Amino acid sequence: MTVFEQFIQAMKWFAMLGIFACVNTANACMIPEHGAQYDRQVKISKETGKHEYSFTLPASLSGLTRLEVTLAYTRKLEGGFKLSEVSIPLDYTVTDDMAVGAFVAAPKTGLMPYLHVMWWPDRGGLCGIRAQSELLSSANS
Incomplete structure (x- = not known):
């Protein structure tokens, strides 16, 4: 040769x-899987302190075990669309397969807070699942 x-x-x-x-x-x-069935997994409760909330959600979903919970802020957009302009990672603890945490949604001028949640696979190549809470409009009042 x-x-x-x-x-x-x-x-x-x-x-x-x-x-x-x-x-x-x-x-x-x-594009991660998303939709109302996933959004309903995010439970938020208003606490007694000003702008204080707590959340509970599944620690894993559909076999996806790596969880990210973020307090995000968006401008009010048409059709309920949310575009995160500020995001703050939140800590949580896992108890009985549920992630539980608390946060303060401090007011930001012109922005409204909501929770953005991602469940990711432990290894690449597979899709994650995205969930979002409703806007926490009372946090800015």
Whole structure:
């Protein structure tokens, strides 16, 4: 086999590896699952202190065990659409497979708070699940 033929053979292998890498990333999740059935999993209670709330939600959902809970703020948009302009990660504890936490939704001018929740898989390539609470409009009053 000539040097040129060896070079062509090596190029074919690199091309194949590149194709396999692209095919593998094509199966990655682009948009997490979401919807009212997931939003209903987020339970928020107003506490006695000003702007104080507590939440409970499943620590895992549909086999997804990595949980992120965020206090997010959005402007009031048409159709109930929420676009997070400020986000603050929240701590929680897990008790009986439920994540429980508390937070203060401090008022921010022109913005309304809500909870944004993500359940993620432990390894990549699978879709997560997104849930959002209703706007906590009373926190700004």
